[in-house]
């Protein structure tokens with residue numbers, strides 16, 4: 279599934295760590311992301327690499343049925359993610375059960391360059407963080 283990304287390469291989430299020591303263990307299901315920020319980073323990486331199952335599995339169960347796999351697959355196919363910047367975070371540590379992460383993610387499509395700004399809410403249950411929802415704004419920077 280993730281053959282385009284070798285474990286020694288730097289992680290797409292911009293952490294400066296190698297993929298193997300950053301988002302890969304979470305995306306491959308070896309262990310849960312320990313914080314809301316790490317879950318958010320790994321979901322960005324999953325978007326960048328096309329790991330749709332991970333995106334669905336890390337969405338709160340109540341919202342999973344709203345996800346249209348075909349639409350997500352199309353978004354992944356036509357979008358190139360070019361950078362992630364964490365702007366702010368509230369709670370979301372190992373001891374918390376909820377957290378908020380505000381970030382900007384840069385992406386390109388065939389005819390546009392955009393910045394997605396999102397304030398995302400996350401919940402933790404039994405040591406697993408889940409994405410709940412977010413306030414999303416997309417602006418063109420082309």
Ligand SMILES: [Zn+2]
Nearest residue numbers: 289291300301
């Ligand atoms: Zn990462």
